[in-house]
Amino acid sequence: MQSRHGADKRPWSFYVLAAFFALFVLFLYGPMCAIYLLSFQGPHGGLTFPMHGVSLQWFAALFAQHRTGDFAGSFLRSILLAVLVLGITVVLSVMAGLAFRRRFAGATLVFYLAIASLIMPGLLVGLGIGLMCQLVGLQPAWYTSALGAQLTWTLPFGLLIMFAVLSRFNRFYEEAARDLGASAWQTFAHVVLPILLPGIIAVALFGFTLSYDEFARTLLTVGPSNTLPLEIWAMTTNITSPALYALGTLTTIVSFVVITAALTALAVLQRRRAQRRPHAAVTR
Amino acid sequence: MKLSPRIVPYLQVAPLTAVLLVFLGIPLAVVVAVSFFDYDDFAVRPAFMLRNYLELFGSSLTYTLYLKTLTYAAIVWVLTLTIGFTVAYFLAFHVRTFLWQMALFLLCTVPFWTSNVIRMISWIPFLGLNGIFNQTLIALGLVDKPLEFLLFSDVAVVIAYVHLFTLFMIVPIFNSMARIDRAIIEAAVDAGANAWQVIWEVVLPLSKSGIALGSIFVVTLVMGDFFVVKIMSGGQSASVVLAMSNEIALLQYPPAAASAVVLMVLVILMVAAILRLVDVRKELSG
Numbered sequence: 001m002q003s004r005h006g007a008d009k010r011p012w013s014f015y016v017l018a019a020f021f022a023l024f025v026l027f028l029y030g031p032m033c034a035i036y037l038l039s040f041q042g043p044h045g046g047l048t049f050p051m052h053g054v055s056l057q058w059f060a061a062l063f064a065q066h067r068t069g070d071f072a073g074s075f076l077r078s079i080l081l082a083v084l085v086l087g088i089t090v091v092l093s094v095m096a097g098l099a100f101r102r103r104f105a106g107a108t109l110v111f112y113l114a115i116a117s118l119i120m121p122g123l124l125v126g127l128g129i130g131l132m133c134q135l136v137g138l139q140p141a142w143y144t145s146a147l148g149a150q151l152t153w154t155l156p157f158g159l160l161i162m163f164a165v166l167s168r169f170n171r172f173y174e175e176a177a178r179d180l181g182a183s184a185w186q187t188f189a190h191v192v193l194p195i196l197l198p199g200i201i202a203v204a205l206f207g208f209t210l211s212y213d214e215f216a217r218t219l220l221t222v223g224p225s226n227t228l229p230l231e232i233w234a235m236t237t238n239i240t241s242p243a244l245y246a247l248g249t250l251t252t253i254v255s256f257v258v259i260t261a262a263l264t265a266l267a268v269l270q271r272r273r274a275q276r277r278p279h280a281a282v283t284r
Numbered sequence: 285m286k287l288s289p290r291i292v293p294y295l296q297v298a299p300l301t302a303v304l305l306v307f308l309g310i311p312l313a314v315v316v317a318v319s320f321f322d323y324d325d326f327a328v329r330p331a332f333m334l335r336n337y338l339e340l341f342g343s344s345l346t347y348t349l350y351l352k353t354l355t356y357a358a359i360v361w362v363l364t365l366t367i368g369f370t371v372a373y374f375l376a377f378h379v380r381t382f383l384w385q386m387a388l389f390l391l392c393t394v395p396f397w398t399s400n401v402i403r404m405i406s407w408i409p410f411l412g413l414n415g416i417f418n419q420t421l422i423a424l425g426l427v428d429k430p431l432e433f434l435l436f437s438d439v440a441v442v443i444a445y446v447h448l449f450t451l452f453m454i455v456p457i458f459n460s461m462a463r464i465d466r467a468i469i470e471a472a473v474d475a476g477a478n479a480w481q482v483i484w485e486v487v488l489p490l491s492k493s494g495i496a497l498g499s500i501f502v503v504t505l506v507m508g509d510f511f512v513v514k515i516m517s518g519g520q521s522a523s524v525v526l527a528m529s530n531e532i533a534l535l536q537y538p539p540a541a542a543s544a545v546v547l548m549v550l551v552i553l554m555v556a557a558i559l560r561l562v563d564v565r566k567e568l569s570g
Binding site for chain 2: 021029031032047049088093096098104118121131151215236248256259
């Protein structure tokens with residue numbers, strides 16, 4: 001594309017589409033930036049512009065427990081739960097992804113089970129798990145029922161990403177390793193895993209962020225102690241101060257740290273591979 | 285110990301299947317069972333009766349709610365498809381270097397990894413009576429007093445849906461477009477097709493599976509939503525799941541379960557219809 005048209009003048013449609021794209025990005029980020037600014041609202045400011053001075057007092061209000069509920073506790077629970085979900089999602093999705101490379105009876109059934117899990121309205125899944133707990137006499141808790149509820153959302157994503165990654169995976173690498181005398185475990189640990197690593201990082205990113213922000217499935221399954229999105233949900237109905245925006249800013253910072261870490265890891269991997277195989281970088 | 289290669293895939297897929305069966309399969313079966321249960325103000329009793337369904341289908345409210353929810357789904361589908369297709373087309377065919385393509389693609393996807401609730405709330409200072417949008421309109425002299433229909437209305441609900449869900453269209457459509465062989469486009473141009481004809485007759489049909497996948501996401505997300513409708517309509521509108529969540533709050537599980545079963549069947553039928561039109565599985569694994 002580039003070599004053939006590189007020197008051409010861009011068509012007028014490029015500028016129209018570029019403007020449309022810019023507007024879309026503005027639509028995507030504009031309102032979010034507005035609440036990040038408003039979270040630094042002065043002490044007498046309200047929920048909208050103009051800013052009445054600048055302060056950190058709404059962030060301070062978050063940590064005064066009597067005003068906003070159990071913010072620190074729910075934050076900690078959300079992080080722990082997201083890490084648990086990340087670990088389980090990565091291990092189970094990679095295993096299942098590898099299984100789908102061979103034919104096995106029931107493959108289609110498992111595939112449609114995952115699709116069903118993806119399309120099912122979240123509250124409905126939560127209702128089912130909540131009722132199941134009542135029937136068995138189990139008390140719902142964030143580390144049991146809510147964990148399971150979130151996995152029904154992250155596992156299908158993980159599986160779909162593994163499908164995409166494995167469709168580009170060349171099986172000759174594995175066969176070559178086996179021909180050279182590697183055991184099944186050595187083949188997996190030293191050949192398959194490193195090749196799949198970028199995909200695994202993607203699964204991990206999805207696992208963490210989808211869990212950390214999950215709301216509909218967690219609502220009826222979390223039990224007595226809330227996660228952060230549920231705390232925010234409660235705040236939307238009873239808190240009408242910029243403290244709500246401050247919480248939004250904080251939770252978004254956490255998300256951005258995780259996203260940046262994942263993308264940095266991917267970039268480092270990419271660079272290392274290019275260095276190790278200079279000819280590969282050239283031919284591409 | 286050496287495992288027979290034939291049982292390896294079963295062992296590999298068993299944990300994921302087990303989790304999905306325990307936390308999706310059994311719970312949905314429980315919902316179906318409870319939808320036939322009896323209840324009163326104090327307790328839920330196991331039974332087999334059709335009263336919950338008869339009441340559900342006998343109430344005109346049910347049809348109003350479904351009509352409302354399906355209308356939202358249809359409007360949001362058209363908007364997200366139009367925006368998503370245009371953005372994906374721009375990225376895939378007009379951005380020339382791979383690095384820029386990835387950078388702009390990431391710019392579109394980053395919000396997906398942040399909180400939906402926060403992204404929805406961020407429209408409140410924007411659309412409110414004294415919000416940024418109204419202040420801008422007044423400053424420009426376009427209106428003399430703030431527009432009231434922006435926040436806590438159907439408009440706000442649709443804006444929030446489009447804001448939250450357009451990414452689900454962009455990603456699969458871009459993925460399909462990135463795989464289109466550029467030689468096909470060249471051939472169409474050489475054969476005398478103009479830019480519109482290339483989009484209509486070549487790009488659109490070849491992006492079909494991405495469009496189908498995005499549509500499945502958008503339609504099911506809107507059908508299953510309750511929090512956007514609740515907050516952004518300011519209580520003036522409702523959806524099927526919002527009504528269901530109100531019943532759950534009153535501990536009226538059997539009618540909520542009956543409502544859930546009807547919605548579940550509808551969503552599965554809609555997705556099955558899309559999957560019949562387009563083989564999405566080939567897209568995912570091929």
